Amino acid sequence: MESVTKRYPDGTVAVDRLSLEIPDRSITVLVGPSGCGKTTTLRMINRMVEPSEGTILLDGEDIQRQPVTTLRRSMGYVIQNAGLFQHRTIVDNIATVPRMLGWGKQKARARAAELMERVGLDAALAKRYPYQLSGGQQQRVGVARALAADPPVLLMDEPFSAVDPVVRKGLQDELLRIQDELGKTIVFVTHDIDEAIKLGTMVAVMRTGGHLAQYAPPAELLSSPADTFVEDFLGGDRGIRRLSFFPSGRLELTTGPVIPLDATAEQIAAPTPLPPGDRRGRQTARLERAARPDGRGHQAGPAPVPRATVRPGTDSLRVALDCAVLSPTGWAVAVDTDGRVTGVVSQQTIGEAIRSAHAAGRDDERDDEKVAG
Amino acid sequence: MNVLNFVNAFFSDSAHWHGYDGIPARLGEHVQYTLQALLLAAAIGLPIGLVTGHYGRGGNALSLVATAGRALPSFGLLVLMTTLLGFGMLPVMIPLVVLAVPPILVTTYEAMRSVDPSPVDAARGMGMHESRILFQVELPVALPLILSGLRSAAIQIVSTATIAAYVSLGGLGRYIVDGLYQRNYEKVVGGATLVAVLALVTLALFWAVARVAVSPGVRRR
Ligand SMILES: Nc1ncnc2c1ncn2[C@@H]1O[C@H](COP(=O)(O)OP(=O)(O)O)[C@@H](O)[C@H]1O
Ligand SMILES: [Mg+2]
Numbered sequence: 152m153e154s155v156t157k158r159y160p161d162g163t164v165a166v167d168r169l170s171l172e173i174p175d176r177s178i179t180v181l182v183g184p185s186g187c188g189k190t191t192t193l194r195m196i197n198r199m200v201e202p203s204e205g206t207i208l209l210d211g212e213d214i215q216r217q218p219v220t221t222l223r224r225s226m227g228y229v230i231q232n233a234g235l236f237q238h239r240t241i242v243d244n245i246a247t248v249p250r251m252l253g254w255g256k257q258k259a260r261a262r263a264a265e266l267m268e269r270v271g272l273d274a275a276l277a278k279r280y281p282y283q284l285s286g287g288q289q290q291r292v293g294v295a296r297a298l299a300a301d302p303p304v305l306l307m308d309e310p311f312s313a314v315d316p317v318v319r320k321g322l323q324d325e326l327l328r329i330q331d332e333l334g335k336t337i338v339f340v341t342h343d344i345d346e347a348i349k350l351g352t353m354v355a356v357m358r359t360g361g362h363l364a365q366y367a368p369p370a371e372l373l374s375s376p377a378d379t380f381v382e383d384f385l386g387g388d389r390g391i392r393r394l395s396f397f398p399s400g401r402l403e404l405t406t407g408p409v410i411p412l413d414a415t416a417e418q419i420a421a422p423t424p425l426p427p428g429d430r431r432g433r434q435t436a437r438l439e440r441a442a443r444p445d446g447r448g449h450q451a452g453p454a455p456v457p458r459a460t461v462r463p464g465t466d467s468l469r470v471a472l473d474c475a476v477l478s479p480t481g482w483a484v485a486v487d488t489d490g491r492v493t494g495v496v497s498q499q500t501i502g503e504a505i506r507s508a509h510a511a512g513r514d515d516e517r518d519d520e521k522v523a524g
Numbered sequence: 525m526n527v528l529n530f531v532n533a534f535f536s537d538s539a540h541w542h543g544y545d546g547i548p549a550r551l552g553e554h555v556q557y558t559l560q561a562l563l564l565a566a567a568i569g570l571p572i573g574l575v576t577g578h579y580g581r582g583g584n585a586l587s588l589v590a591t592a593g594r595a596l597p598s599f600g601l602l603v604l605m606t607t608l609l610g611f612g613m614l615p616v617m618i619p620l621v622v623l624a625v626p627p628i629l630v631t632t633y634e635a636m637r638s639v640d641p642s643p644v645d646a647a648r649g650m651g652m653h654e655s656r657i658l659f660q661v662e663l664p665v666a667l668p669l670i671l672s673g674l675r676s677a678a679i680q681i682v683s684t685a686t687i688a689a690y691v692s693l694g695g696l697g698r699y700i701v702d703g704l705y706q707r708n709y710e711k712v713v714g715g716a717t718l719v720a721v722l723a724l725v726t727l728a729l730f731w732a733v734a735r736v737a738v739s740p741g742v743r744r745r
Pocket of ligand 2: 189190191
């Protein structure tokens with residue numbers, strides 16, 4: 152997007168000289184407070200809104216050069232309330248664009264069935280109508296419908312805003328998985344900064360009046376916000392949130408006593424260290440997970456039980472720190488992917504890991520500056 | 525001497541079942557007038573209502589025309605048209621069409637306006653042509669309301685088509701007009717009963733059409 156401005160007929164300047172380079176095959180998130188021009192920006196990409204000034208290039212070519220329907224058919228479009236066609240069944244909703252492109256009915260339906268599986272929808276829902284689906288399921292159908300003709304670009308306008316947090320998390324994870332598999336160029340609009348940080352490869356923070364406040368990868372956004380607006384918008388504990396981007400793989404583990412959840416008071420008083428790989432330890436970690444919601448497992452007495460575990464290499468330093476903070480002893484319990492205890496790690500060790508990760512980050516930035524200079 | 529006796533007498537008189545003034549003939553004429561007027565009114569009201577509703581423009585002009593149409597008394601219009609055009613089908617059709625267009629036009633417009641805008645937005649975003657959006661996205665969802673507009677228009681035509689008899693045409697109005705003139709109340713009540721039955725049949729027909737034509741996804745059952 153090159154210096155794009157949108158002035159609505161009533162004089163509102165929704166987007167003001169916005170320049171943005173959106174990378175191929177990755178998720179670019181437009182985030183900002185309500186009314187800052189995110190939707191307008193997104194809709195200029197498929198020409199639902201025509202810019203007043205500036206040009207938008209797609210693979211180097213001005214999008215004004217091709218017929219508007221051709222352009223739109225090369226871009227999937229997903230909106231907040233899914234916008235499903237009430238009078239059509241789920242398969243027929245998903246098959247809309249292929250049908251429009253002249254595919255046969257059988258082929259289009261087969262493709263729709265394939266996409267239902269891809270977005271995690273039960274095949275039994277195929278013959279249902281949209282009103283028979285939950286909000287989260289409808290949103291999945293919306294995504295499947297947008298993907299049906301395999302467009303290289305996907306435009307998504309607050310697609311997950313109307314569903315509850317648990318379902319939203321599932322949809323976000325699903326989107327990341329689909330993106331891993333398909334490698335689309337996705338432009339994703341949200342007002343939720345956490346969603347932006349979770350999904351974005353690049354995040355464009357917009358400010359009311361349609362100005363671009365900062366355009367950066369999420370980790371950089373958290374470590375060095377461009378100004379106080381971005382800083383305020385990121386909200387509190389951005390230091391903690393940034394830890395999500397640091398891997399925990401290099402944490403040094405030590406062996407130490409891990410107390411099983413079913414321990415008796417005597418065992419707690421005189422803990423016997425569980426050697427790494429112990430089956431009881433494995434059980435412990437399992438139980439700890441199962442025990443979380445209702446506190447089952449505490450029946451053995453006032454056991455100082457760590458409630459969560461960290462998988463070094465898979466989880467981030469944020470998870471490690473969280474476990475250490477939650478643990479009454481201040482030690483995080485590390486497990487392997489099978490849930491077997493591999494060791495423990497102290498808050499202090501995690502703190503050191505954080506410091507060295509920060510230092511490495513700063514070195515990187517200095518290197519960048521050197522290259523730039 | 526009550527109404528039921530009249531009804532009974534009217535329908536059991538075998539003379540009322542034959543010939544050009546028999547029930548089948550008069551009923552046929554009435555149905556014919558109704559269908560003609562309804563088709564004409566739909567041909568005017570539906571396209572205008574669909575297009576204005578789709579683009580969301582001209583709502584005020586529409587309601588003005590509709591109010592004016594409703595304010596015109598059908599019988600007065602009939603007399604006026606007959607004076608101007610002489611006896612015939614046309615002077616009868618004009619008041620019936622004027623009567624039927626407003627409910628069709630206004631309901632169709634409202635039906636299109638009340639369609640959820642987000643599927644329309646989604647359809648436009650996926651590159652669907654406007655005409656296709658109108659017929660394949662909006663119309664199926666607006667259909668129940670549109671049918672209800674057609675239905676009330678049809679019912680009004682059925683009851684008002686009796687005026688054709690005042691200008692020497694046929695239809696069920698014949699029984700009422702002639703009956704009143706001949707002080708044959710049996711005939712008046714019989715004619716009125718037939719009109720009422722025809723109106724009920726019209727209702728049933730529209731119900732059946734809605735069952736078949738409206739998607740279960742829209743009916744929500
Ligand atoms: N069709 C329109 N006509 C006039 N003003 C509009 C129109 N659409 C949006 N706006 C205005 O443009 C600004 C940006 O809107 P929008 O792009 O929808 O913001 P966001 O998606 O970030 O909430 C707002 O002030 C909004 O009121
Ligand atoms: Mg918006």
